[in-house]
Amino acid sequence: xxxxxxxxxxxxxxxxxxxxxxxxxxxxxxxxxxxxxxxxxxxxxxxxxxxxxxxxxxxxxxxxxxxxxxxxxxxxxxxxxxxxxxxxxxxxxxxxxxxxxxxxxxxxxxxxxxxxxxxxxxxxxxxxxxxxxxxxxxxxxxxxxxxxxxxxxxxxxxxxxxxxxxxxxxxxxxxxxxxxxxxxxxxxxxxxxxxxxxxxxxxxxxxxxxxxxxxxxxxxxxxxxxxxxxxxxxxxxxxxxxxxxxxxxxxxxxxxxxxxxxxxxx
Amino acid sequence: xxxxxxxxxxxxxxxxxxxxxxxxxxxxxxxxxxxxxxxxxxxxxxxxxxxxxxxxxxxxxxxxxxxxxxxxxxxxxxxxxxxxxxxxxxxxxxxxxxxxxxxxxxxxxxxxxxxxxxxxxxxxxxxxxxxxxxxxxxxxxxxxxxxxxxxxxxxxxxxxxxxxxxxxxxxxxxxxxxxxxxxxxxxxxxxxxxxxxxxxxxxxxxxxxxxxxxxxxxxxxxxxxxxxxxxxxxxxxxxxxxxxxxxxxxxxxxxxxxx
Amino acid sequence: xxxxxxxxxxxxxxxxxxxxxxxxxxxxxxxxxxxxxxxxxxxxxxxxxxxxxxxxxxxxxxxxxxxxxxxxxxxxxxxxxxxxxxxxxxxxxxxxxxxxxxxxxxxxxxxxxxxxxxxxxxxxxxxxxxxxxxxxxxxxxxxxxxxxxxxxxxxxxxxxxxxxxxxxxxxxxxxxxxxxxxxxxxxxxxxxxxxxxxxxxxxxxxxxxxxxxxxxxxxxxxxxxxxxxxxxxxxxxxxxxxxxxxxxxxxxxxxxxxxxx
Numbered sequence: 148x149x150x151x152x153x154x155x156x157x158x159x160x161x162x163x164x165x166x167x168x169x170x171x172x173x174x175x176x177x178x179x180x181x182x183x184x185x186x187x188x189x190x191x192x193x194x195x196x197x198x199x200x201x202x203x204x205x206x207x208x209x210x211x212x213x214x215x216x217x218x219x220x221x222x223x224x225x226x227x228x229x230x231x232x233x234x235x236x237x238x239x240x241x242x243x244x245x246x247x248x249x250x251x252x253x254x255x256x257x258x259x260x261x262x263x264x265x266x267x268x269x270x271x272x273x274x275x276x277x278x279x280x281x282x283x284x285x286x287x288x289x290x291x292x293x294x295x296x297x298x299x300x301x302x303x304x305x306x307x308x309x310x311x312x313x314x315x316x317x318x319x320x321x322x323x324x325x326x327x328x329x330x331x332x333x334x335x336x337x338x339x340x341x342x343x344x345x346x347x348x349x350x351x352x353x354x355x356x357x358x359x360x361x362x363x364x365x366x367x368x369x370x371x372x373x374x375x376x377x378x379x380x381x382x383x384x385x386x387x388x389x390x391x392x393x394x395x396x397x398x399x400x401x402x403x404x405x406x407x408x409x410x411x412x413x
Numbered sequence: 414x415x416x417x418x419x420x421x422x423x424x425x426x427x428x429x430x431x432x433x434x435x436x437x438x439x440x441x442x443x444x445x446x447x448x449x450x451x452x453x454x455x456x457x458x459x460x461x462x463x464x465x466x467x468x469x470x471x472x473x474x475x476x477x478x479x480x481x482x483x484x485x486x487x488x489x490x491x492x493x494x495x496x497x498x499x500x501x502x503x504x505x506x507x508x509x510x511x512x513x514x515x516x517x518x519x520x521x522x523x524x525x526x527x528x529x530x531x532x533x534x535x536x537x538x539x540x541x542x543x544x545x546x547x548x549x550x551x552x553x554x555x556x557x558x559x560x561x562x563x564x565x566x567x568x569x570x571x572x573x574x575x576x577x578x579x580x581x582x583x584x585x586x587x588x589x590x591x592x593x594x595x596x597x598x599x600x601x602x603x604x605x606x607x608x609x610x611x612x613x614x615x616x617x618x619x620x621x622x623x624x625x626x627x628x629x630x631x632x633x634x635x636x637x638x639x640x641x642x643x644x645x646x647x648x649x650x651x652x653x654x655x656x657x658x659x660x661x662x663x664x665x666x667x668x669x670x671x672x
Numbered sequence: 673x674x675x676x677x678x679x680x681x682x683x684x685x686x687x688x689x690x691x692x693x694x695x696x697x698x699x700x701x702x703x704x705x706x707x708x709x710x711x712x713x714x715x716x717x718x719x720x721x722x723x724x725x726x727x728x729x730x731x732x733x734x735x736x737x738x739x740x741x742x743x744x745x746x747x748x749x750x751x752x753x754x755x756x757x758x759x760x761x762x763x764x765x766x767x768x769x770x771x772x773x774x775x776x777x778x779x780x781x782x783x784x785x786x787x788x789x790x791x792x793x794x795x796x797x798x799x800x801x802x803x804x805x806x807x808x809x810x811x812x813x814x815x816x817x818x819x820x821x822x823x824x825x826x827x828x829x830x831x832x833x834x835x836x837x838x839x840x841x842x843x844x845x846x847x848x849x850x851x852x853x854x855x856x857x858x859x860x861x862x863x864x865x866x867x868x869x870x871x872x873x874x875x876x877x878x879x880x881x882x883x884x885x886x887x888x889x890x891x892x893x894x895x896x897x898x899x900x901x902x903x904x905x906x907x908x909x910x911x912x913x914x915x916x917x918x919x920x921x922x923x924x925x926x927x928x929x930x931x932x933x
Contacts (some may be wrong), residue, residue, distance in 0.1 A: 159768075162772065163772055166769075166772035166773055166776070167772070167775075167776035169773070169921060170772075170773045170774070170776045170777055171776050171777065171780070174777055174780075177545070179601075190795075190796060191796075196480075200925070227861070247677070247681055248681070248684065249683045250681070251680075251681035251682075251684040251688070252684060252685070252688045253688070253691050254685065254690060255685045255686075255688060256469045256689065259689075259909070260909075261903050261909075262908075262909040262910070262912035262913040262916070263906070263908055263909035263912070264870060264871035264874055264908065264912070265868075265871075266787075266871055266874050266875045266878065267874045267885075267886070267889065267905050267908045267909075269878060269891035269894065270878070270890055271887045271889075271893070271901045271902065271905065272899050273893055273900060274710060274893060274896065274898050274901070275710065275711070295865045298542040307509065309505055309507055309509040309649075310509050310510075310511060312474075312477070312479050312497065312503070312505075312509065313503065313509040313510075313511070313570075314522070314526075315478075315479070315496075315497040316477060316479075316497045316498075316499070316501065316512075316571075317499060317522055317523035317526060317570070317571075317574060318499035318523055318526050318527055318574065319526045321527070321736045323526050327522075327526075327724055328511065330512075331510075331513045332511075332513070337428060346785070349785060350785035350786075350787055350788075350871075353785060353787060354787055354875045354878070357787075357875075357879055358790070358878055358879065358890075365754065365788075368788060368790075368792075369879070370790050371791060372791035372792075372794055372795055375795065377792070377795060380620065380791050380795065381792070383788075384784055384788055384789070384792065386783070387783075387784055387788045388780070388781070388783045388784040389536075389783075389785030390783075391784060391785065392783040396781060398560070406557065407554070408512050408554040408555075409512065409556075
């Protein structure tokens with residue numbers, strides 16, 4: 148692994164932590180002071196009000212459900228769509244990267260579809276699938292699918308040809324090379340794709356819920372907008388940030404475990 | 414007639430007659446190998462010795478079956494070589510290990526592909542891991558091993574399929590001098606323990622003289638055989654004996670005139 | 673032999689696209705598997721496209737007008753995000769005090785998708801250009817910061833030592849060594865940012881707008897005109913692809929000699 152120059156020594160870690168606390172503390176104080184002492188407070192609620200609202204709503208009621216339930220609705224949609232989308236994406240991407248004929252057939256179609264952001268599919272998916280879960284899962288499927296396909300394809304294409312020669316020399320058949328060499332060699336770039344896919348899926352589910360839904364975090368913030376309720380919007384945004392953060396962490400941990408061979412032993 | 418044929422097969426495992434190889438480049442045909450003749454006999458340690466980019470690797474790729482000849486004939490045990498085969502093991506300069514597999518995983522890979530049962534193939538793989546001196550590192554990934562150790566895995570991996578011929582493409586080229594000497598000694602020991610026909614490519618004269626039964630000195634691109642030396646010094650060889658030094662001087666002289 | 677293969681694959685590619693269009697045509701226009709109010713055929717979509725170039729019905733503007741309105745907002749927000757994000761990312765990676773104080777704040781907003789701010793901005797600034805541009809700005813900003821930061825961090829220690837040996841000043845080391853090293857990554861950031869900007873814009877227009885491609889397809893949904901939706905989606909995709917291609921051209925020109933794929 149290449150070592151960057153600007154890495155800190157471990158003794159700097161405490162300084163970093165202190166600075167981080169100061170920065171976040173200053174931000175909160177500024178936010179608090181700004182809303183408490185100036186006219187800004189008429190438009191934006193302070194940090195304490197937002198925290199209280201989250202505390203109240205977590206198991207209480209925002210709209211028809213608790214915040215936890217809203218998180219659950221959004222997550223369930225993401226999980227189903229992401230699982231299907233990434234499975235199909237990885238399979239198609241690897242096939243396209245490894246078999247020239249698969250690339251010739253699917254790549255032009257993929258290239259036409261890919262530049263259309265999943266969010267732009269919202270109106271047509273409502274016409275096709277109605278207002279229920281199917282439309283949302285379809286959108287998240289699209290978000291996960293296009294990112295994983297691209298990265299899996301790049302991964303399969305960049306397998307070291309010498310490693311493939313080594314497998315041939317050891318007697319592996321075409322199919323064995325695909326399953327035992329191309330697939331594992333592509334895992335790091337598949338994961339890079341999955342990282343992008345999960346954050347894109349998260350953004351897409353919010354957009355879908357904002358356009359048409361009666362539950363979920365996206366609904367929560369858009370309902371806040373319709374009721375002129377800034378506290379609800381901000382508490383929704385905070386929850387969105389927390390979930391987004393947790394999703395990213397889970398993906399990173401999974402990558403660490405599955406790609407252990409890819410890192411130099413420290 | 415049949416007697417002669419039989420003897421021919423027995424005595425030369427690889428037979429290479431008038432082999433040519435050229436690549437298409439934007440500037441036109443680029444000839445890398447020209448009229449190359451070579452015969453490798455059973456259990457012989459044959460070294461292809463030549464300058465920098467003279468097409469030695471291409472020759473190994475042709476014998477391995479990774480690439481096809483443009484002209485001439487290239488036979489393995491009497492049959493034209495068309496594709497890679499487990500009976501011709503290759504040790505790569507870059508090692509080309511499978512980085513997501515442990516030492517054991519790498520060494521047993523060939524047997525696994527051939528459908529050998531787990532217990533049996535691990536026993537056989539362990540045998541070769543021991544032979545190259547890597548006991549205790551069975552569960553290490555390649556990134557956790559040093560350069561020399563990685564190349565030991567590469568050798569064990571090729572050996573484990575019990576090939577007729579071992580093709581070695583500058584296997585120690587990327588190692589530091591100290592490790593290189595050590596690996597040369599190790600390879601000599603492994604080869605004495607498990608005799609195989611070896612075709613070994615190098616641009617290091619000491620390495621060539623230390624290991625070879627026979628050295629083919631190649632010309633620079635396009636590569637062809639310039640001169641052949643039979644090395645019958647007793648093994649293990651003394652790198653500073655007068656005979657060794659004299660041969661070294663002679664071959665280096667020929668090389669210089671090629672450049 | 674390689675050339676032959678290329679031509680063969682090119683033919684397969686063309687056939688594949690044609691096959692999809694023909695199947696689409698047969699399913700809708702010949703067999704009538706779905707009514708045109710749900711899934712219009714290719715002929716209908718093409719006719720709507722031609723119509724929409726001159727007709728203002730049903731949403732009050734022609735396709736070009738919507739297109740131009742969207743592009744204007746997207747570029748405004750994107751340019752702001754790039755102009756602030758790239759230098760900020762570089763500063764964070766180069767100066768450890770900036771890093772120590774700015775990065776924690778940055779890490780706070782990073783996991784929030786840009787479009788989650790839409791409701792808040794609309795309440796604060798109305799549904800005009802400001803709130804849309806702000807959403808795009810945030811999306812572009814994050815992508816630019818992340819990539820410039822990572823790019824600068826990739827500078828090799830030995831390269832900076834070479835700078836020291838020749839007596840380079842701090843700013844010379846930054847501009848002559850670190851930034852050129854980071855250039856490919858910075859360009860990756862700019863391309864990613866353009867993609868997210870475009871997406872965020874469509875989302876903002878879907879939710880609250882009176883013009884733009886997102887508004888156009890949302891209106892078309894309300895009156896069940898999937899043909900116009902598909903025209904709009906294809907236009908959105910085409911603009912995204914053109915932007916990406918343009919940036920790639922600049923990238924190849926500017927980052928010549930660097931490892932640009």
